[in-house]
Amino acid sequence: MHTRRHALTASARLALLLLGAGVLPAAAQAQAQAAGFNQAAFDAKSLADVMKALGANAPTASGDVAVSAPDIAENGAVVPVGASSALPGVKRLLVLVEKNPSALSAIFDVSDMVDANFSTRVKMGQSSDVYAVAMMNDGRVLYAKKEVKVTLGGCGG
């Protein structure tokens, strides 16, 4: 009994020590390394939570934002997804996969020098809606979504 209690307090102390040194919380460590990385937004579970984490308004559906993705993805580990908008004044484009463990996949900051048109590849754990969200300079938040069926998930072990 005695030794076990000793071991417990010792390990608790060690944990505290690590916490104090900032070694233990991986998230905090990651944030320190990459300044400007919005960890809260990438931890958010739903579209609404992501918008909250980014301090944006509630999104509305719009035909001026386009999301391109396959109808059926055979391999969920590599799903090509494109997000674009022809509207002027797009500040940010986001790509989200609704049913992933964390909804947000990527944020692209649009400048005057680039088109609001990006393509990348994401992982999808299961069939889900894929969102392209455009945050406008005037505060509007517009989105388009598309359902993608996944026959083999990309988040399995």
Place this chain on the structure above:
Amino acid sequence: MADPMRIRAQAAGDKATVRVLMAHEMETGQRKDAAGKTIPAWYIQQVHAKLNGKDVLSAQWGPAVAKNPFLQFMIKGAKAGDKVSVSWVDNRGDTRSDEAVVT
């Protein structure tokens, strides 16, 4: 040091289409190894692109971006001979920067 990126930038009209293929594991932190231990997350968090040394694009990525990430974007006003450089930072603090010339 990570493997180099493959960057191709092609001018068409007054725009250049840039395609980047990065070499990175993009480990989500959700998977478990054979012993049942969680594999720690390891993924690119930030990507920056420059045209002739001027910032044109910055992006933040989560672990949901696929392994060996692909990125395509278009730079306005880029012409043949311009230099495009792309760099990334991952959650371990590793970075990699590569350059290509617009053709």
